[in-house]
Amino acid sequence: MGNDVTNFNDVIKNSFLNEYMFGNLAALDILLGLLTAFMAGSFIYGVYKFTYKGVLYSPSFNITLLVMTMITSLVIMTISTNVVLSLGMVGALSIVRFRTAIKDPLDVVFMFWAIAAGISSGAGLYLLTLLGAVIIGAVIVVLSRKKHTDTLYLLVIHYTEEANDEVKRELQKLDYTLKSKVVRKNMMEITAEIRLKIDNTAFMNKLGDLDGVQDVSLVQYNGDYAV
Template identity: 55%
Template structure:
């Protein structure tokens, strides 16, 4: 029977394997970096194409490209030596990210970038490419479905004389009354409506009614107004 290999022996052998860095294939490293960069740019394009938030951040989007490449470098590094892998886990465990993520979909893009970096770093290029293509098509399809019908908040301030005209216009819309505030000089109503293809011509018609003070249309995501 052969001698059992304990953790100490494994650790010593792993230290000796540090010499493996001298035989690193620069071609494999270059291919991995090019693949991770390409997938990162795909994530960059899909995020910009499907973004539906308030203010688009270029710097935030660039982090997905860099995150993919950095993750690939980490995986290529720790795959060569067990000591480095343990040290990398310890080093990364002390990192804390304090940036608040407002849109839960942004977390999906982060996991996508990390997963693609892991796959390319492990030389699993078909997994990274096919998986990224499938995710891209899914996000594009879902974003188009979202554009078809979007919720809006319609805020109307009008006097008593405009009640009939306002109600006539509201009957043409699929709406839900959210709030109604009656003041001495005017009435304010907040209404939720759903629109297709950004057809907002009714706002001009409603604002032209005698007695209507102002009309505001605000895109509404469910958490905050945009």
């Protein structure tokens, strides 16, 4: 009885290994997968460059998105032909750590988009890859071109202690939130977040004309960036 069970288990294992462990991938499928990944990656490249609104555009990061799409497709095609290799690669990739800091959350979206496009193209879902790229790209373009009703700015003022009351009186006329205040002997520095619906900076002249105010700076605030 034990031999029968062992033989049956061996048959199941052998049939599984023979059918799923080693597979063949036609050259045409490889070319189509890589070509689809390249097309999707190129589209992602163009959308990223067109919609980028950060401080400094990085061409190397954008090229990385394109190459990442093709590499992911190649990885998926590799593990789809070998079950054992796929399990080993999952373990190997689980120890990979990315040390590069991603400051803009939208960059993470593009990275996941590139990976998803590579996975779908490597799996042979060419129509899903291209159609999904077009739809996602259209959504990103539309949302990035949407004009906001107001804009956030950071207002930095350096002034003497004698001008404290006058500065507060002028700030009360604005929609502001105090972010920080630094006192150095007789000098003060405040940083306030303000919202402007239009590009009207006349209040800066009024603040600059106050006695005791040394300088007034205004920078646009966008997440972690000041431009």
